[in-house]
Amino acid sequence: MRCQLPPHSTGKHHGLLAETEPYAALWLRWDEGGTAEAVTLPDCPVPPLVTDADACCLYSGHPERHTWDVAAYSEETSCTS
Numbered sequence: 001m002r003c004q005l006p007p008h009s010t011g012k013h014h015g016l017l018a019e020t021e022p023y024a025a026l027w028l029r030w031d032e033g034g035t036a037e038a039v040t041l042p043d044c045p046v047p048p049l050v051t052d053a054d055a056c057c058l059y060s061g062h063p064e065r066h067t068w069d070v071a072a073y074s075e076e077t078s079c080t081s
């Protein structure tokens, strides 16, 4: 499981497990200590600044930038759905 957030030095890592509902998904959340838990989180509600861009594929309240803010991401980062 790979963290899908932009590079971050604090907070827990999040990897998408499955889209479980239209506006929520199951995420695996873990920290450096090896503690992991599966949590259902609502989708990020922030719309892209560019109207033809894809919606952010992270969860509501995530840290760092949105996935539509492509400058923060490498080319290999994409939604799994």
Ligand SMILES: [Zn+2]
Pocket (backbone or CB within 6 Å): 003, 004, 005, 008, 012, 013, 014
């Ligand atoms: Zn992470």
Ligand SMILES: [Zn+2]
Pocket (backbone or CB within 6 Å): 044, 045, 046, 056, 057, 058, 059, 062, 065, 066, 067
């Ligand atoms: Zn977002």
